[in-house]
Amino acid sequence: MDLPVVVGVDGSESSLRAVDWAADEAVLRGAPLRLVYASLWERYEGESLTDDLTKPSDELMAEDVVDVAAQRAHRRQPGLKVTTQILPEEPEYALVHESREAAALVLGSRGRSGFVEMLLGSVGLTVAAQAHCPVVVLRGSHDNQVRTGSGGRIVLGVGGKEAVAFALREAELRGAEVDAVRAWRAPARETTDHPLLAGEPARLHEQQASDTLEEALSEVPEKVRVHRQTVEGPARQVLLAASHTADLLVVGARRNTGHLGLQLGRVAHGVLHHAACPVAVVPERT
Structure with a gap:
């Protein structure tokens, strides 16, 4: 049985955009779509779509939200x-539990207005940090159309193997190209005493980044075109810059032994808050 693509819905426009994206993703994967509403979320902003007063208002609101989302997915x-x-x-709790039996979990960005629109809410951050499957957060303002064979560009922040596998599969499903990026930085106070560092200390770090790329991308599907890039600079800034021309940004998050869930590092945390396109955070098992 194919695992579903799960969407967290709450009635906001952001979550309805997530329904659109997830519906397309489910079709690409040949998977069902599952819409989940956790009733302790804040109320749907707007009047209830029904006047049935025989049920508690919270229950009516929840039913309205999932009904509207289901209708949108079917359209x-x-x-x-x-x-x-x-x-x-x-x-x-509900969404992390759902992630145990999901192909992917899709969420909208929770920002409201002004600068806050750039920031992801606490629910999204917690779920991205603890989920057992890839979590896609609908960053960005474009329509996020996803169709079979539609092409597009996926940016992959090369780190763990699970993120690489996810990005390559997404590219294969969509007929998209992958820009695999590995950021590198030479320490500001790099010593040149060591013979390997003498003369060209920065080049050694760039070569290490290039070697990491080659190792991570040793098995690329024949139909997927991958562009390898090593870029000098902080990884978060490099990936945020790349997100402005991407359809999806994929990063990994490692599970820290001895702690609950995934411990999001600065890179994943930063792109979830500020990326200009949807972000997929993929759990990396150690």
């Missing part, structure tokens, strides 16, 4: 199998 992809679930739980 987007008429033949898609869609199921819905209302859970009386905190959203962080």
Whole structure:
């Protein structure tokens, strides 16, 4: 049985955009779509779509949210199998639990206005940090159209193997190209006493980045075109710059032994807050 693509919905426009993206993703994967509403989320901003007063208002609101989301998914992809679930739980707990049996978990960005629109809310950060499957957060303002054979550009921050595998599969499904990026930096106070560093200390770090790329991309599907790039600079800034012309940015997050869930580093945390395109955070097992 194919694992579903799961979407966390709350009635906001951001979560409805996530439904659009996830519906397209589910069709690409040949997977069902599952819409999940955690009833302890903040209320849907707007009047209830029904006047049935025989049920508690929270229950009516939850039903409205999932019904609207399901209708939107069916309009987007008429033949898609869609199921819905209302859970009386905190959203962080509910979505992390859902991630155990999901191909991917898709969320909208939770910003409201002004500078805050650039920032991801606490639910999204917690889920991205603890989920057991890739988490896609709908950053950016473009329409995020995803169609079979539609092409496009996926930026991969090369680190762990799971993120690499996810990016390559996404590219294969979409007919997209991959820009595999490895950032590198020479320490500001690099010593030149060592014979390997004498004369060209920066070149050694660039070569190490290039070697990392080659090792990570040793098995690329025949139909996927990959561009390898080593870029000098902080990884977060390099990937944020690349996100402005990307359809998807993929980064890994390592599970820190002895702690609950994934411990998001500065790179994943930064791109989730500020990327100009959807971001996929892929759990890396150690």
